[in-house]
Amino acid sequence: MDSPYYKPRDQAFLGRNGESTVAADSGAFAVEKDGLNIPLIDFEVFHSGDDLQRLETGRRIVNGFQGAGFIYFKNIPIPPWAVQTAFTGSAQFFARPQDQKDTLAWYSAKANRGYVAHGREKVTRADFAGDVDALRKAVPDLKESMEIGRDDEPDCPNMWPDAIDDEGKLFKSTMKDFWNACALLHQDIMKAVALGLGLNADWFDEYVGKGDNTLRLLHYPEVDKSIFQREDGQLQVRAGEHSDYGSLTLLFQDSRGGLQVLSPEGTYVDAKPIPGTVVVNAGDLLARWSNDTIQSTKHRVVEPPLQPGQEDLEKYPARYSIAYFCNPDFDKVIETIPNTYKNLSERKYPPVKSGEYLEKRLKETYG
Numbered sequence: 001m002d003s004p005y006y007k008p009r010d011q012a013f014l015g016r017n018g019e020s021t022v023a024a025d026s027g028a029f030a031v032e033k034d035g036l037n038i039p040l041i042d043f044e045v046f047h048s049g050d051d052l053q054r055l056e057t058g059r060r061i062v063n064g065f066q067g068a069g070f071i072y073f074k075n076i077p078i079p080p081w082a083v084q085t086a087f088t089g090s091a092q093f094f095a096r097p098q099d100q101k102d103t104l105a106w107y108s109a110k111a112n113r114g115y116v117a118h119g120r121e122k123v124t125r126a127d128f129a130g131d132v133d134a135l136r137k138a139v140p141d142l143k144e145s146m147e148i149g150r151d152d153e154p155d156c157p158n159m160w161p162d163a164i165d166d167e168g169k170l171f172k173s174t175m176k177d178f179w180n181a182c183a184l185l186h187q188d189i190m191k192a193v194a195l196g197l198g199l200n201a202d203w204f205d206e207y208v209g210k211g212d213n214t215l216r217l218l219h220y221p222e223v224d225k226s227i228f229q230r231e232d233g234q235l236q237v238r239a240g241e242h243s244d245y246g247s248l249t250l251l252f253q254d255s256r257g258g259l260q261v262l263s264p265e266g267t268y269v270d271a272k273p274i275p276g277t278v279v280v281n282a283g284d285l286l287a288r289w290s291n292d293t294i295q296s297t298k299h300r301v302v303e304p305p306l307q308p309g310q311e312d313l314e315k316y317p318a319r320y321s322i323a324y325f326c327n328p329d330f331d332k333v334i335e336t337i338p339n340t341y342k343n344l345s346e347r348k349y350p351p352v353k354s355g356e357y358l359e360k361r362l363k364e365t366y367g
């Protein structure tokens with residue numbers, strides 16, 4: 001797998017004697033509030049640093065996932081122009097007439113590909129189908145999305161708009177390149193996690209080679225201000241409280257804001273957009289795989305406060321984000337990762353097949 005959108009800095013950045021020219025990571029935090037400390041990690045150090053810097057980066061990454069469950073990465077090998085190209089393609093796609101988008105509709109939990117219209121998915125904190133039903137009757141999420149999977153599975157085709165027009169063809173090639181770049185980033189982050197856990201860097205390689213991942217383009221449309229002032233007092237959110245299902249989520253946000261992460265004190269803390277960064281959070285399957293040493297932290301999207309000078313707007317502006325949900329390959333059996341328990345008796349979960357776990361969670365969400 002390769003992608004013109006993935007450009008790790010490599011040996012070229014070693015100094016004349018082979019020593020690393022990469023500056024040490026400053027150890028900064030992107031968010032520090034109510035006990036939620038989300039690190040800001042320079043991923044270039046992992047690519048171009050020396051062995052010790054790579055190990056330190058791995059340890060910081062593992063600490064971040066074990067503590068906050070969320071990390072901001074800067075200097076990732078996906079350059080800003082590539083992220084911008086994906087955002088542009090996403091905005092053009094959602095601007096299409098509704099009937100065009102409806103011809104590309106999401107069609108099954110097994111495939112998890114296609115266009116999801118407003119209100120169809122009700123993300124939830126629920127672990128059981130019953131809870132999902134209750135939430136379905138509550139407030140709908142104000143969003144639409146496009147889900148894109150591996151493009152080499154004839155039984156589960158992606159719903160590309162390439163037969164509609166040239167813009168649709170461009171969308172397909174842009175998103176395939178972006179998809180592959182994200183798959184490569186996932187593989188690299190898992191190498192860092194392996195090092196940080198005291199395992200060989202290639203420990204996860206056999207689990208992430210196929211890339212059973214989902215690229216989700218998200219559009220939270222412009223809405224009337226009144227929508228967020230509900231008479232019944234319920235908080236209308238753009239995406240309800242939930243944790244993600246898989247191993248890692250790579251989240252690219254625009255500058256609008258609204259993402260919030262649950263703190264250890266039970267408050268929701270803003271995970272503000274920081275230009276040039278990607279937010280990466282651990283999901284439920286990685287938490288389970290790590291014997292709950294890694295946190296799958298709940299999060300949601302709310303309407304951010306208007307910027308100074310925007311107070312008179314009748315409508316809240318739209319928000320776009322791109323989430324890339326990474327999973328262990330679906331045919332892999334997930335058994336507790338070594339070094340996340342001392343004695344065999346401490347292992348909390350029986351083995352589970354990655355694909356079966358994910359499909360069950362998706363069925364509960366979409367019904």
Ligand SMILES: O=C(O)CCC(=O)C(=O)O
Pocket residue numbers: 216218239244251253259299300301321322323
């Ligand atoms: O749009 C966002 O910022 C978050 C989306 C999200 O959490 C999700 O789709 O799982």
Ligand SMILES: [Fe+2]
Pocket residue numbers: 242243244249299
């Ligand atoms: Fe999420």
